[in-house]
Amino acid sequence: MKISIPEPVKEVANGLGKAGYEAYLVGGCLRDLLIGREPKDWDIATDARPEDIQEIFPENVYENEFGTVGVKTGSEEPKLKIVEVTTFRIEGSYTDKRHPDTVKFATKVEEDLARRDFTVNAMALTLKGGEAGELVDPYKGKEDLKSRTIRTVGEPGERFGEDALRLMRAVRLAVELGFDIEMATRRAIEKESGLLEAISKERIRDEFVKTIMAPEAAKGVLLLEELNLLIHVLPELREGIGVSQNLHHIYSVFEHSVKALEYAAKNDFPLEVRLAALLHDAGKPRTKGGEGPNATFYNHEVVGARLAAAALDRLRFPKNTIEKVVHLIRYHMFYYNVGEVSEAGVRRFLVRVGPEYVDDLLKLREADRIGSGVPKAFPYKLRHLLYMIDKVKRDPISPKMLVLKGNDIMEIAKIPPGPKVGWILTVLLEEVITEPKWNEKGRLAERVKELAAMPDEKLRELAEKAEFTKEEFEAGLEEDIKKKFKVQ
Ligand code: ATP
Ligand code: MG
Numbered sequence: 001m002k003i004s005i006p007e008p009v010k011e012v013a014n015g016l017g018k019a020g021y022e023a024y025l026v027g028g029c030l031r032d033l034l035i036g037r038e039p040k041d042w043d044i045a046t047d048a049r050p051e052d053i054q055e056i057f058p059e060n061v062y063e064n065e066f067g068t069v070g071v072k073t074g075s076e077e078p079k080l081k082i083v084e085v086t087t088f089r090i091e092g093s094y095t096d097k098r099h100p101d102t103v104k105f106a107t108k109v110e111e112d113l114a115r116r117d118f119t120v121n122a123m124a125l126t127l128k129g130g131e132a133g134e135l136v137d138p139y140k141g142k143e144d145l146k147s148r149t150i151r152t153v154g155e156p157g158e159r160f161g162e163d164a165l166r167l168m169r170a171v172r173l174a175v176e177l178g179f180d181i182e183m184a185t186r187r188a189i190e191k192e193s194g195l196l197e198a199i200s201k202e203r204i205r206d207e208f209v210k211t212i213m214a215p216e217a218a219k220g221v222l223l224l225e226e227l228n229l230l231i232h233v234l235p236e237l238r239e240g241i242g243v244s245q246n247l248h249h250i251y252s253v254f255e256h257s258v259k260a261l262e263y264a265a266k267n268d269f270p271l272e273v274r275l276a277a278l279l280h281d282a283g284k285p286r287t288k289g290g291e292g293p294n295a296t297f298y299n300h301e302v303v304g305a306r307l308a309a310a311a312l313d314r315l316r317f318p319k320n321t322i323e324k325v326v327h328l329i330r331y332h333m334f335y336y337n338v339g340e341v342s343e344a345g346v347r348r349f350l351v352r353v354g355p356e357y358v359d360d361l362l363k364l365r366e367a368d369r370i371g372s373g374v375p376k377a378f379p380y381k382l383r384h385l386l387y388m389i390d391k392v393k394r395d396p397i398s399p400k401m402l403v404l405k406g407n408d409i410m411e412i413a414k415i416p417p418g419p420k421v422g423w424i425l426t427v428l429l430e431e432v433i434t435e436p437k438w439n440e441k442g443r444l445a446e447r448v449k450e451l452a453a454m455p456d457e458k459l460r461e462l463a464e465k466a467e468f469t470k471e472e473f474e475a476g477l478e479e480d481i482k483k484k485f486k487v488q
Contacts, residue, residue: 003033003125003132008073008080009042010130012057016085017129019056021048024109024124024136026086031120034145035177044085045124047107053085066103088112094162098199109136114153117166118173119144122153148179156188164195167229168207175211175220186227193228205315208233212274218262221278236311237278239285247293250373253284260371269363272321276328276360277367279308305330327357328364336385343395344434346388351397351433358389395436399425402432404444412445413452423463424451430466 005013005025013023023046029039046053050067054060059072067087075081090111092102106112109124116122119141126133135142139153150170152159160166167189174181181189196204211220221237224230230238240253249256260277269277281297283304289296305326312322331353335341341349353361362382369375396402404412406421415421428447432439438447451459 005127005130005132006042006075006077006080008075008077009044009083010127012044012071012073012083012085013127014130015056016044016046016048016053017127019048019052021046021052022109023127025127025132026109026112026124027116027121030123030125031141031145033125034123034142037177039079041079042083044083044127045088045109045112046085047088047109048085049087049105053087057085067105089115091115091162096198098163098165098203100162110138113138116153117159117163117169119151119153120149120173120177120179144182148177149182150174150177150179150185151182152185152188156185157192160188160192160195164192164199165203165207167193167196167227168199168204168211168233171220171223171227171229172207172211172214174223175214175216178216181223181227189227189229193232196229196232201314201316204233205317208315209271212261212265212278213271215265217265217274218258221258221261233315234278234311236282236307240281243285243288244291244295245284245297246295248372248374251371253281256371256373257281258371259373260367263367263370264363267363267366269367270360272324272328273360273363273367275308275312275317275321275325276332276364277371279311279325280304280329280332280364280368282307282311282329301330301333324357324360327354328361331357331361332364332368334361334365336381338381338384341388343388343392346385347392347395347397347433347436350389350392355389355393355397362386392436396429396432396439399429401439402428402444403439403441404428404448408445409448412448415452420452420456420459423459424448426463426466427451427459 009025016023023044025033025043026045027043029041029043032039048056050062050064050069053069053071054062057069057071059074061070061072061082067089069085070082071085073080073083088106088109088111090104090106091100092104094100113122113124113136119139121141122139123141124136126136144151150173152166170181170185170189173179211217211224214220221230224233225238237254237257240257243253245251245253245256251259257278257280260280261274264274264277281300281304283300283302283306284297287297287300287303289298308329309322309326312325334349334353336349350358365382402425406425409415409421409424410417413424428444431447438444451462454462
């Protein structure tokens with residue numbers, strides 16, 4: 001197979017060669033090249049020391065991380081702007097199971113390959129004069145690429161013992177590449193799965209995210225479970241194993257969650273939707289009522305949202321990701337049926353859900369529906385909801401859309417800043433959501449005067465009531481459940 005090396009990479013290899021050093025293409029980039037996948041980045045290994053590399057390539061970024069120098073190539077291509085050049089190294093022992101106690105530079109490429117995790121990641125391709133030369137492949141990585149196998153370099157138990165992140169990397173790579181994990185490597189993962197507890201949550205999260213962002217995301221989650229890893233990553237999901245549902249589902253809670261993720265991955269939905277698909281029913285095991293076709297799961301979306309928040313926080317997901325996923329889970333049960341939810345109900349739906357979430361919420365609903373295994377005819381309803389949203393989208397649904405602002409209210413009612421202004425705004429918004437026509441200065445000013453004249457206690461009650469107006473889409477949901485499960 002003819003391997004073509006991009007010009008900027010050749011230039012870096014040439015620069016090293018001219019200065020008397022070796023240059024090899026290594027790691028994931030070589031692996032991807034050999035199977036005809038586009039490399040994510042370009043990695044060169046060399047016997048030059050970091051200070052030599054920096055001298056040869058003055059345009060560089062060096063963060064002193066394991067001797068890797070990022071050489072700036074001047075290329076416009078995002079993946080080629082920087083070529084990573086790393087000095088050969090040998091790792092010392094790992095007393096903490098995650099960081100080598102010492103990192104020593106090596107002089108031979110073979111020494112460097114020996115520290116790498118899997119055979120398919122432990123090959124090197126000489127770059128002489130910039131051109132691809134011979135393959136250095138002491139662990140038969142090429143054979144394993146051919147048979148699509150993930151196998152550790154050396155004795156698996158030992159290698160996982162050195163750095164337990166490799167447990168997650170094995171699954172992630174298998175899923176990303178569509179490879180199988182070789183038997184002895186598999187057994188070692190099962191046996192050593194507990195070592196994951198020593199690994200930082202951030203690193204686990206990063207591998208987990210890559211696993212569920214792969215097209216075969218669902219297989220990845222099943223593999224994590226099969227290899228005893230899921231319990232150390234997302235034990236919340238395991239609560240749904242073997243928990244049967246009701247007449248609307250043929251799958252257990254766990255199977256359904258995985259199927260929902262499968263659909264989300266197949267349709268290239270974003271990370272937040274994938275996480276929500278996986279966790280949307282996490283509250284079901286704890287809320288299950290009864291058994292058989294009429295089992296109920298009241299409030300599982302509230303309990304599930306709480307469980308998801310704790311789980312994602314534990315895995316150190318960024319705050320905005322957590323908020324989004326939790327919000328999607330909280331509202332995934334929204335009810336909509338043509339003719340049963342009024343325009344005011346759709347406006348309240350938007351207030352509660354947030355217009356910016358509608359798109360992802362519908363994606364989640366789709367994944368949920370298809371993942372149930374018994375999808376009902378439903379898209380018409382969803383299309384109708386979109387039509388209704390479009391119809392009401394310019395209607396006021398937030399205080400900033402009211403024609404009167406806080407300042408106007410203080411002026412009209414002749415009151416100082418304080419909670420009273422907020423109560424009045426809340427009541428006005430509630431009324432305008434019910435009847436958008438009222439969002440007009442004269443009408444609102446009259447109402448402000450009336451409200452301001454009320455005793456504080458009464459006004460506050462009114463505002464509280466307004467805030468808790470039962471959304472039809474939620475009220476409808478309860479009715480719907482009652483009807484379906486005949487628990488009037
Ligand atoms: P990706 O395509 O996601 O970049 P990758 O295999 O290149 O996958 P990187 O994290 O970029 O993964 O690592 C580059 C190379 O470094 C790997 O191919 C492997 O040879 C080596 N490597 C990475 N992490 C480890 C580890 N934990 N233990 C041993 N070797 C590792
Ligand atoms: Mg890489």
